[in-house]
Every structure is written in C-alpha cells, then in structure tokens.
Amino acid sequence: MAKDSPDSFWYRIGGIELEDLAAIAIETGLNAGATFVDIRIENTRKTSLDVVNQITRTTTIATEIGAGIRAFVNGSWAFGHTSDLTSAGIKQAAKSITKMALATQPWIAERFDIDVPTFKDTIKYKAKTPVSTTPIEFKIDLVKQISKHISQFDERINNSRVVYRDIYTELYIANSLGTNVREDSGRMVFISFSTAKDIQSTQQAHAAIGFSGGLGDIGDDRIQWMAEEPSRVALSLLSSKAVKGGVYDIIADPVLNGAMIHEAFGHACEGDSLTGGSSVLQNKMSTSVGPEHINLSDDPTLNGHLGSFVYDWEGTCAKKRVMVKDGILSEFLHTLDTASRLNMDANGAARATSFMYPPIPRMSNTFMEPGDWDLEELIQDTKEGVIMCNVDYGYTDSTKGQFMFKATHGQLIENGERTTVVRDASIAGIILEILPKVDAICNDFFYDAGSCGTQGQMVWVMSGGPHIRIRNVPVGGV
C-alpha cells in the first residue's frame, strides 16, 4: 500500500504500517484459537460548530484514533477496542478478545463458518474544499453567514441556530481471509433552526442537509434552501392550530415518507433482526408485503450522499439493496455474520459509529421510488385529510411492528384544497398494515439528511421518497 503525504496516518502511529499492525492482530487471534479475525484501524478528525445568533456556542476539533478487533470461533463472536496502536497494544487486545470468544463458546447455539468473498482496494478522498484541510475559520464564517441569513429573513425571527458537523475518516479494514481495504472519506451535515415569535405564539422549525465530499461540492441553492426553509415553516406555524386527533387520510411529504420507510420497514430488514428470529418480516422473503406500486431501496453507492460509501465497515464492497420490488420483499441488509447465518450474500451493510463499536447491519440512503401522481391532483382527489410534513422524530419496535412519527408541521385538506396550517401531529401504525394503506405515490422526490441510532450506535443516513397518500391513519393531536 502506497504511503501518503507525511502528515498522514501511517506516520502518526510510530512508524508501523497499518498492514503490519493488522497482521499482528490477525496472527495473534488465530494463534490463540480464533478461526476468523478482523480489525478496523481508524483515524478520524471531526469538526463541530454550534452557532446561535452568529455566536459560536461551541467550536470543537476532535480526534478519534484506535482499533476495533473481533475474534470468531465456531459461531462465537467477541469484540474489543484499543487506542494503544503499538504492536504490544494490538497484540494484547487481540489475545484477550480471542480469549473471550473461546470462553463464551459453550453458550452458542448456531455453529457456522465465515466463508465470504474478500476485497483489496484503496479509496481516496476526493473533494472540492476538502473537510480535512479547510481551515476552521472558513467553516465558522460559512455557518455564521447562514445564521445571519436566517435572522434577517423576517423581523419576527428572534432566534437562529445552525449546527455544523464534519468528519474526515481514514479507515483501514483487514481480516484473516485476506480482505485489505483502505477507504478515506469526508462528510458534512448542516442543521438549521429558526424560531419565530409574535404576540400569539413562539414556533420553531428546522431543516437539514448532508453530503459526502467537500464543502465546495455543495450547491449554493442547497445552502440557501437550508437557511430559508426553517424560517418559512416557523412563520407559517405562528398562525397554526394543533391538529385535532382522529383517523385521517394523510399525504406524507417526502421527508416523512422517507422517515417512515426507514423506521417502519428498513429496520425490520436489518439482518440482525432476522437472525434474532424476532422481525415482523420473519419468513416473509419473496412474499407480498404491500401493493405492487411500492418499491423500496437502500443504496450506499449513490454519489455524494451522506449515507454513501464504497466499502462497508467489514470491507465488503457495498451494493444497492432492493428491499421491496413491486410489493414483494426481496432483500435484507447484511453483515458477514447475518449473511453467513441466513445463507444469503453479504451486500455491504455493515456499519459502526467508530472503531469503538462492532459493525452491525445498518441502512445508508433509504428511499421509496416515485410513482406517477401529480401532487396537486392528489390533494384535489383527497378531498378531506391532512398533509403531514417533516419529522421531529420517530421510532419503531420491529418486533412488535409498531412505529410512530411526529411531523413538525402540516396543512389540512378541506374540499380538495389546502387550508389551515397545523403543527405537532403524530401518526402511529403497524409496519405490515401501513404499506397496504398507501394508495397513491407522487412523481416528485426529495432526500433528507439525518442520523439514526440503533444499539447505542449513531450513524449518518439519508432517507427520502415522493409524496404519498396513506388512507385511514390514526393521527394524534393535543
């Protein structure tokens, strides 16, 4: 593997090449009795800014450096990490992790082997205005400008807040089967908040955008949208009413739709909810889970998206996963573990927050494919209902199949026309009951950036889709 510039990672770990460090971990683990060993060595630089009314509340520059090691013996997995990247440190960690895998063997039910394809590759970070080398002063200026733009949007905007985060990661992954992958990447997220106030009320709204690449890869139109959208929404909410609880036909906007696909369906497709035997999609592969016009995918190969990557955190080359094709369940999201146990192909869905966590099956960029309805025609056709927009938050229990989302704002549909603006509406449902209720899919599309937490691990994701109509949904109001 070629050496990079002198300030690169190789030199900062005492002159030991990553390949050699990885070889020490793998050899130590195998010698101690493991049948499979893998290691992730990570050097990450993070910047995080929180700017309120153009003042930096926090300015953070951080480093995450260390190695995560897994040992596997006949179905038994153990994981550990160390930030001591000396050969002695790596050796000691690999030894004690393997010991743990051996110790827990008696309590393992499924005996299986890890027999998977291997990859060797180096992916460089290419970007305009790379996050890794752009001075922090430049980033602060940019975020201050956005904050100023929000404040000046209207005189009723009394508070603006912009959160900026970037992350530059050099990740090296190797395993005992021969995988040897280095992938460098940079990502950024902007979240803007606007608070509007008049004599009647105070209302807040937010918008988020996220990318992989560099600051120069973001279009000015996206920055402008992010600066203006929350103010537009917050202002419209000043005269809003809380929605009256009841059962409605709803039109979910792309952000809410994407979140619903992510929460209500994507999580149930994660391989580990199937190996656990508890997913609502258990034994449903190749069967109908919704109407024929529904197509759901998770695609980490999209260029420049926040949830994109070339290799996953186990070094498997990532592929587009078509979870639902024409209403038929067709693919799950796998790690080496879940693919091996379910006898399916690994498709590069293993992700970890950092070297401190074991890789688990996760989504990347998740979306519903557009259909052919025109939004305005759909509103006319709906007659009475609620348009629900954006997501405050949502969660799901993929065992129970229950989910809920809180939309940040919306609008009533009366006599086929948009009327009163409403806020804080929640929808609740059962995963396998909601898709059949989707009876119209629009021809538009939008992606939203966000983060998703599962098993204590946060990863950045995107989710999106077109506007859709869902019939007879319980909408909670206050």
Next chain:
Amino acid sequence: MKNDLLDLGSHIIQQAEKLGATQSEVYLESSRILEVKMEKGHIKLASEKLDVGCGIRTIVGKQIGVSYITSLLQGNLDQAVQDSIKAANASVPDPDFSSLASSDSAYPTVIGIFDKSLAQLSCEEAVDMMTRGVQASYEVSGELRNMVEGDFTSKSITRVVVNSLGINEASLETQAELTVYSAIGSGEDRCSSGDYQNTRTLREIDPEKIGMSSAQKALRLRGAKSIASGDMPLILTPSALRAVLGFGFAEALDARQVQDGESYLVDSIGSEIASTELEIVDNALLPGAIGSRPFDAEGTPSQNTPLIVSGVLRNYLHDSYSSSKTGVKNTSNAFRSSYRVIPRIKASNLIVRPGTTTLDDMISEMTEGVLCVDTFDRPNMVTGELSAMIMEGFLIKKGEVKHALKSTLFGITMQDLLKRATMIGSDVESRGSVLSPSILIDSVKITSG
C-alpha cells in the same frame, strides 16, 4: 489510576496556559465496559471495551474552544490541547460567557455508587447474569416459541475534572444494566415486551425478576385492539414517566433552553405550574441511585435541588454558563455521557414524592380510561404539546384492565399534564434516572385507529 489522571489533568492545564489559554478545563475518563448480548436465548456477542480519553475546553478571553481525543498518550494529548486552542482562537467571542466553574463549597460523599464486584466482573459472571434472565423468561413462556434477546452491561469508570480555577476532583463509579426482551408466539398471536434494570451494584440486579417480567409483560399484550377515541383519564406508570418526565419535564427546565426562549416553562419560577399534589426534586446525592455523583461534569459539588414544591416551580437546572449569565446559583447539573461529547445540562435523579394510592386502587376506581405502561415520546419543547404513542398500554373499564391497545396515542400539553396530575401513586420504581410512582392524569385526548 485516579492519581495518574489527576496529574495528567494538571499537566494539560499548564500546557494550555502556555499556549495562551486564559482558562482551561480537562475532563478525563478511564473505563471498562463488559457486555454480553443474547439472541434467541444464546450468546450473540461478548465485548470488553477499555476506553480512555480526554475532553478539553480552553478559553481565550471570551472565545471558547473544545477538543477531545480517544487516547491518553502524550503525543495525542498534545494534539488535543493544540486543537482546543485553535478552536478557541477561531471562535466568535461569546458575550454571555464569564467563567468556567469554580467552587468554595465542600464536596459531599455520595455512598453506594461504586461496587468492586462489578469493577472486577469476569466475562463468565456476566454470561451467568444474562442466562439467568433468559431462563426466567422461558419459565413463564416455555422455550419453544420465545425468541429472547438480552443485554447485560457492566461499567466501571474513573472520572476526573481539573480546571485552572482550582477544581481538581476524581470519582470512581460503577453501573450495571440488564435488559431482557421476550418475543413470544408467531403470526396473529405474536407479542413482545421487555424489562430492564439499571443499578450501581451487582447484587441489586435481579435477573430472575427481569426475565420473568419481560415474558409476563409480553403475554399481557396479546389480543391488542384499537378503541374509540375520546377524552378520558390516563395512568402513567414509572416506565412511561421515564420519557414523559425525564425528557418532557426535566429538559424544559434546562436553563440554557429557557434563556433561549425554547422551553414551555420560560418565566415560570414562583408560578403554580403543577397540581398541588406534585413534589419533584433533582437529587444528585441519593445513595446508590443511578444519577448520583459527588460532582457534576464541570467538577462543582452535587446537591439536592427542589424543582416543584406544592405545585410551584422553584428552580431551573443550571451549569456554570447559564447560572453566571443570569446571576443565579449553579445547581451543578452539567452532564457529559462521555469525554467525547460537550457538557450539557441534565437532571441527575429526578424524584417524584410518592402519594398514598396504590396502582391497583387507581385502576379499580376508574370507570373508563387508559393505563400507559410505556411510551418514548417527548413534547414540543417550545409549546409543550405532547402527542405520544402508547407503546404498551391497556383499556380500563369499570375498574378492570380489559385489553391491550394497538395504534393508540394520547395527546395533552405538558402544562395541562402537570396541572392534571391529580393522583400520585405509592408504587415507586427507578426507571433510568427517574424515580417515580404511577401518576393519574385526569383527562387526556385518546386517538386510536
């Protein structure tokens, strides 16, 4: 370890001063986390994480810079100090900042927050706790149709805070958490639920109780149905209150949010915001409690802060920044879950004083209403509007629990919820860092479909 970290802290402070910091703060951690995960009743993964790291805040005038690094090696720490100074120099001066934390008060001794047997726990002992929990679930449901998942984590941690204003504190703490989740049956018959316990000591963990209760809770959820929507009374159990009060109420008291106008409780000190039945404190000194600690994340001494007294709001929750901004006393509520995050304001142990009515009596006195055992929802913090899904709940009719609920939400503003908390139960449980009995809200809007 404790003294090594304190020395390291002082050394970093000196370095920061050399690089131009007018004030600085170092937060150091060294922890061991042992975790065993179960799936389908068997071990899925064992892990041991030895996590060391350091968070640094440096001040240059009124410019604040933050850094952290996942290592305590000298070369890495040097870089973190430089990064922190670089961040401070680049940031915009914050006119509201006056000083990092300082303290003249004595530090309390908080008992029951360290357990040697947890700190030294072996992988085999962790497996034993986990398997006992799983067996207990099987004893309720039978092994065949129950897909038990679970997690047992033990954590021991040394925390150190050193700053340039004389704070120099260290503490040793342990925590254990056991979760058992039972998914029983298949198809229409399928039901699932879980139970958990977090404690400071190993002996308090009761795997048999948690395992059994997870399966019993799951079986009670069979035959869930929607109900007619309408206004009716609602009982929130301690596990539901973990979200409703732990987030929905405690976060509205975050003085930084209040100062930014982003809380439904702005300008409320001295006002009657709750039913006179409600008495709530934030007590960081409670022996053995999960949120107890001798000092907060900025190193100021812990205290017991009254929040609601006879329905009247007495205090917001402060850290050094928010308290000096408004010139009130710091309540020592700075919190950081790790050196990898920035300190924020959080309640320590939110404690609701119990009443005299048992949960059974609350149910039997109810003509028609809903019992909510679990929800994860939080309100709109600005307006206080809460629309929450009942993750686990039941219809009550004529004093009896009738059936479990499906796709059902309750709606109310937090302002009304606090005022309508007309009956406080006697059944105190610790859920996360919320210690509360069940509470009856006399009317909420129920939507179901």
